[in-house]
Amino acid sequence: MTPVRITELVVGGFRNLQGVRLTPDARANVLLGANGQGKTSILEAIDYAASLRSFRGATRAQLVGHEADAAQVLLRVEGAGLSHEYRVKLTRTTRDILLDGKRPERAVEYFGGAACVVFQPGDLELVLGGPDVRRRLLDRILVRVVDGYGEALKSYAKALRARNMLLRERHPDLRAVQAYDFPLARFGAAVVRARESVVGELVRAAQAALGEIMKSSEIISVAYRAKAPGDQVAYAAMLASAVHNDLARRTTQIGPHADDLTLTWSGRPARVVASQGQTRSLALALRLAELHVIEGRTKTTPALLLDDVSSELDRGRIERLFAMVTRLGAQVWVTTTDPAIASLLPRAKRFEVTDGKVAPAPPSSLSP
């Protein structure tokens, strides 16, 4: 397994960050600082450069610093002996990306080598939130492990938008609506097949992580129940037979945009029965499963970005989590307000984040 190692990070004009330039440790990095200084923004900048999405769901306009014209992130990443430079420039309305100084022709080139997995307080939504959050988890994994998935998803969304627009017209033209059945069935079936292919692995990995971190033997189960089949012909037939329903509801009702990944905890819906601590552990287990699946399929271990773990997990779980990432060899980034958490990773490089700036911090006093 080759770990993804971020070897250089330069950020400016992104949220409150200015003139950030840091050379991280190959294994462990801790960002320390009081509330509101820019710790999460650093992880967000890293993950944005790697995935072109904000894990806080922010738009470009929200990411560009209030006082800045543009946000820029440079990420140098090493894996399998190769070094790549990812560069993103955002203005409030535009985005430019460069991989090794060149505009990538296909998104998949860009997404190749800089996989990150993020665990952050908002991840409780994986358990408590709506199906879209869990679909995003699947999609985040699949764009990295299934060639063409990102394109299929995009083409599906485009056809779906067009079809739904027609369905919302006052007098929808049935033939015009059905002209979209072919692309919907083609790309939708591909999305369904890819999702179905990964769920089994995801569950097993989440279960294992839960056992290791939580010392819990509770049985969780995760099921992806696609309303439309993964076979294109059967999918098209289902769309055809449902069209009158779609006309009545004025929207396309079946397809991967409407599917859920259901989570159960010892046989009951997790959202309803899991305690707060269990909810957090389950969310973390899903993120570790994301890491595991990407690692298994791509033979590279994503970098793990852990935002504010001390607000999410008790000390025992944090210790077991850190032991696990050390064993995996993943590069880990931890943000915290609490120096005691930093001392649980005694060999980590420490950085102090203050008012959007980052400076090296002295090593933990507990380090050997």
Ligand SMILES: Nc1ncnc2c1ncn2[C@@H]1O[C@H](COP(=O)(O)OP(=O)(O)OP(=O)(O)O)[C@@H](O)[C@H]1O
């Ligand atoms: N577009 C923006 N331009 C400038 N500042 C911003 C922008 N968006 C957010 N901020 C500010 O950036 C600061 C840093 O936010 P961030 O979430 O990174 O802090 P943090 O160090 O993670 O804090 P906490 O410990 O509370 O989680 C906050 O004061 C926030 O209000």
Ligand SMILES: [Mg+2]
């Ligand atoms: Mg934060």
